[in-house]
Each structure stands twice: as structure tokens, then as C-alpha cells.
Amino acid sequence: MPDTFQLEIVTPEKLVVKEVAEEVQIPGRTGYLGILPGHAPLITELAVGAITYRAHGESRTLSVAWGFAEVLQDKVTILAETAEHPEEIDVARAQKAKERAEQRLKSNDPEVDYGRAEDALQRAETRLKVAAEK
Amino acid sequence: MPNVLDIRRRIRSVVNTRQITKAMKTVSAAKLRRAQEHALAARPYSQMLTNVLKSLVARADIYDPITGEPRHPLLAERPEKNILLIVVTGDKGLAGAFNTNILKIVTKFIESNAEKNIDVECIGRKGRDFMRRRFPMAPEAAASEETRPRAGRVQIVGEHVGVLGKLEFNFASGLGGSVVERFSRGEIDGVYILYNEFKSVIAQRLIAQHLLPIKEIGVVDVRMAEEAAEEERKRAVEAAKSAGVGVRPVDTKAVDEAAAKFGALQVDYIYEQPPEQLFREILPKYIGIQIFHALLESVAAEHAARMTAMDSATNNASDMIDSLTLVMNRARQAKITKEIIEIVSGAAAL
Numbered sequence: 144m145p146d147t148f149q150l151e152i153v154t155p156e157k158l159v160v161k162e163v164a165e166e167v168q169i170p171g172r173t174g175y176l177g178i179l180p181g182h183a184p185l186i187t188e189l190a191v192g193a194i195t196y197r198a199h200g201e202s203r204t205l206s207v208a209w210g211f212a213e214v215l216q217d218k219v220t221i222l223a224e225t226a227e228h229p230e231e232i233d234v235a236r237a238q239k240a241k242e243r244a245e246q247r248l249k250s251n252d253p254e255v256d257y258g259r260a261e262d263a264l265q266r267a268e269t270r271l272k273v274a275a276e277k
Numbered sequence: 278m279p280n281v282l283d284i285r286r287r288i289r290s291v292v293n294t295r296q297i298t299k300a301m302k303t304v305s306a307a308k309l310r311r312a313q314e315h316a317l318a319a320r321p322y323s324q325m326l327t328n329v330l331k332s333l334v335a336r337a338d339i340y341d342p343i344t345g346e347p348r349h350p351l352l353a354e355r356p357e358k359n360i361l362l363i364v365v366t367g368d369k370g371l372a373g374a375f376n377t378n379i380l381k382i383v384t385k386f387i388e389s390n391a392e393k394n395i396d397v398e399c400i401g402r403k404g405r406d407f408m409r410r411r412f413p414m415a416p417e418a419a420a421s422e423e424t425r426p427r428a429g430r431v432q433i434v435g436e437h438v439g440v441l442g443k444l445e446f447n448f449a450s451g452l453g454g455s456v457v458e459r460f461s462r463g464e465i466d467g468v469y470i471l472y473n474e475f476k477s478v479i480a481q482r483l484i485a486q487h488l489l490p491i492k493e494i495g496v497v498d499v500r501m502a503e504e505a506a507e508e509e510r511k512r513a514v515e516a517a518k519s520a521g522v523g524v525r526p527v528d529t530k531a532v533d534e535a536a537a538k539f540g541a542l543q544v545d546y547i548y549e550q551p552p553e554q555l556f557r558e559i560l561p562k563y564i565g566i567q568i569f570h571a572l573l574e575s576v577a578a579e580h581a582a583r584m585t586a587m588d589s590a591t592n593n594a595s596d597m598i599d600s601l602t603l604v605m606n607r608a609r610q611a612k613i614t615k616e617i618i619e620i621v622s623g624a625a626a627l
């Protein structure tokens with residue numbers, strides 16, 4: 144049984160991560176998944192959340208929004224629409240987005256798309272959380 | 278007889294112009310290189326997405342096993358009465374015939390679909406300006422009405438200006454989402470995107486790509502194409518060579534091969550979600566990535582066109598300087614000769 148696997152995180156703009164990792168946690172649509180080397184092949188959709196992986200004994204976190212992941216015994220590939228390292232996150236912007244989304248959710252305006260506002264709130268909160276872990 | 282001083286002044290102004298065109302050419306060449314890199318970086322994602330979709334097609338009963346009819350609305354073909362056309366041009370001019378060529382084929386496309394209603398989404402300022410002069414904007418949607426009134430057979434429904442400079446996937450995926458929504462609601466029966474395809478400096482063409490309904494996943498469905506003229510291509514190659522940009526297509530084999538393995542292994546995957554649901558989620562994203570791809574290629578093509586145009590302009594300026602210098606020397610010579618004649622004949626008269 145191998146004790147590491149190849150981890151790749153790809154977005155439409157670039158290859159974000161390509162490393163040998165020992166463990167990764169991914170935000171699946173139905174809850175977080177912890178993946179260790181030798182996992183059975185799996186395909187899942189991703190929710191908005193944080194990916195945490197451990198490579199060379201060091202743990203790192205990224206925030207991701209929508210995508211999916213393929214898990215193989217010795218390889219994990221994650222396709223995400225956005226994937227940001229903590230240092231890339233614009234905290235001020237995320238904070239603003241959060242406030243805006245909260246305001247929308249509170250208002251009784253029938254024009255407000257609650258699903259979208261909730262998504263936006265979740266994205267902003269994840270970004271802030273990940274950024275705080277830097 | 279032209280004045281030597283005047284000619285000298287003109288030469289100086291042409292030299293200045295040449296300096297500008299030369300700088301623009303260098304800048305465009307650098308931008309072209311960057312655009313090509315971007316396009317390359319986007320490949321793995323789109324390839325992998327396509328793979329997953331393909332393998333899902335086999336697993337989820339996307340097609341009805343008896344009639345072969347697709348079960349997903351984005352795959353179903355229906356008679357085209359209303360179509361959406363996405364026109365991709367540049368935001369800026371000074372790129373030779375780049376924008377004109379696209380708008381020419383747009384006109385052709387609209388003419389060849391004379392019996393259908395056409396909604397137009399313009400990406401890029403040049404295309405927007407052109408379409409605005411010709412066609413009306415769609416009226417604002419009134420929530421109470423079932424069917425929106427049309428402003429004309431051809432109408433503009435959306436404009437996107439200034440997004441090409443710093444292209445983000447978010448934009449493409451947002452546009453893709455809205456297009457998919459309109460299609461599923463039955464507002465439009467077909468979606469086409471018209472842009473300048475760019476594989477490399479020598480492999481370029483204008484195409485009308487059929488986006489929706491999806492005929493076959495992973496295949497670019499070209500409905501109308503126009504190759505660049507031989508002469509234009511030669512010019513482009515010359516410009517690329519002098520600017521130090523590779524003429525051949527970027528080697529994508531290694532990237533593609535790695536990406537081709539994604540999700541396509543012959544193993545039994547555990548699907549966290551039912552395949553049908555995954556398929557439904559991914560398909561709209563597929564449209565987004567196709568639009569993103571088209572935009573990336575169009576941006577690269579625009580820079581290549583500008584580079585070519587500026588190379589021509591630089592050459593023309595050099596030619597002009599040469600011929601002006603010749604004229605100037607001749608004028609100076611004539612002046613000297615005239616003076617000598619005057620002196621000599623003056624002396625002879627004494």
C-alpha cells in the first residue's frame with residue numbers, strides 16, 4: 144500500500160497545486176471527505192468549502208467553490224472553478240461580500256434571490272475562514 | 278520644388294510614427310504569448326470536464342435506450358425558430374482587419390438565417406458599436422408578460438465591454454449559465470458563438486460554433502468557417518518571425534495525454550451522487566468552458582492580428598522614410614545645382 148498520493152488541483156485558469164500529499168480533506172456536496180492513500184476510486188461533486196491537505200508533514204488550506212474530484216488509489220485530482228491559497232484571498236472584498244449577502248438575506252424584498260445570496264454568503268465565509276488560517 | 282526643410286520635418290514625423298508602431302508590435306507579441314499560455318493553462322480543466330461527462334454518458338441513462346432520444350433538455354434538438362448568437366470581437370481597434378472580418382461573417386450568418394429570429398450577445402466594444410448601429414436593443418423585460426416583445430427580427434440582448442483585457446472564468450461561466458437558462462426555458466432553440474479560432478499564427482479561421490443543443494460531447498461543432506486568405510497568413514508568419522513568436526501550434530500533447538486519463542479509467546468508481554445528477558450539474562459548466570475557450574482564442578487572435586498590422590505599419594513607415602529621404606536628397610541636390618548655375622552664369626555675364 145502506498146503511503147502518499149499525487150494531488151492535483153486544477154482550475155480553468157491554471158494548475159494550482161501539484162504535489163505529493165499524505166492526506167487531503169475535500170468538501171463533498173454531502174459532507175467533508177477525508178482521503179488517505181489507497182482510497183477506492185470515487186467521483187464526487189464539491190461544495191463551497193476548504194480543502195486541507197498535508198504534504199511533507201505540513202498542512203495547507205485552500206478555499207474552493209464548485210467543482211468535482213476524482214479519487215484513485217494513488218492520485219487525487221480536483222477540478223474547481225476557483226481555488227485560492229490563503230495569501231491570495233482578498234479579505235476586504237470577502238468581508239464586503241459577506242455583509243452584502245447578509246443584508247440581502249435580512250431584507251424582505253421579493254426580488255432577492257435567496258439561493259444566490261446564501262451561496263455568496265457561504266463563499267465569503269469560507270474565504271474569510273481560510274484566510275484567517277494563514 | 279518641395280522645400281528640403283518641409284521634407285525633413287515629414288521624415289521626422291514618420292520616424293516617430295514608426296517608433297510607436299514598433300512598440301505596439303512588441304507589446305502585442307508579448308501579449309500574444311501570454312494569451313497562448315492562458316489558453317494552454319485552460320486545457321486540462323476543459324479536457325477533464327469533457328472526460329467526466331463522456332464517462333457519465335455511458336453510466337447514466339442519458340439517452341433513452343429504446344428510442345435513442347436524449348433525456349436531458351440541453352441535448353434535445355428542436356426546430357430552430359429563435360436563435361442566440363454570441364459575437365466575439367475585440368475591445369480596441371488598430372488590429373488590421375480583425376474586427377471587420379468577424380463582423381463580415383456575422384452579417385453573412387444573419388443573412389443565411391433570414392427566416393429565424395436572432396438574439397445577439399456582443400462581447401467586445403467593436404462588435405457592440407457595429408451591432409448597435411444596425412440593430413435595436415431588446416426592450417426591457419416586463420415581468421407580467423408571458424412573451425417578451427421583440428424589437429425586431431434581429432435584436433441585441435446583451436453587451437459585454439471591457440471583459441477581454443483581463444479575462445476571468447467567472448465571466449464565461451456566468452454567461453454560460455444565463456444562456457443555458459434561456460435555452461431550457463425555451464426562449465431560444467439554438468446557440469451559436471462566432472469568433473476567431475486561433476490554433477497558431479498559421480492556423481486561424483473564423484468560425485460559427487454551434488453550442489446548444491449539444492450534439493456530441495467533446496466535439497467542436499462548426500457550422501460556418503472562413504479560412505484566412507493565403508496572403509494574410511504569409512504576412513502573419515512574417516510578423517511572428519520578426520517578433521520572435523512561435524509560428525507552430527503550442528505542443529499540447531503532454532498536457533492532453535495527462536488530462537485524457539482523468540475520469541476515464543476502466544474502474545468502478547463510487548459515485549457520491551447519482552450519475553444523472555452529476556451530469557445535470559456538469560453540463561451547464563461545459564457550456565461555460567466552451568465559451569471561455571472561444572474567448573481565450575479570440576483574445577490570442579486579436580493580439581496576433583494587431584502584431585501583424587503593426588509589423589506592416591512599421592515596414593510601410595520604413596519604406597516611406599526611404600523614399601522621402603531620396604526625394605529630400607534630390608531636392609537638396611537640385612538646390613545646390615541651381616545655386617552653382619546662378620553663380621556661374623553670373624560670373625559669365627560679367
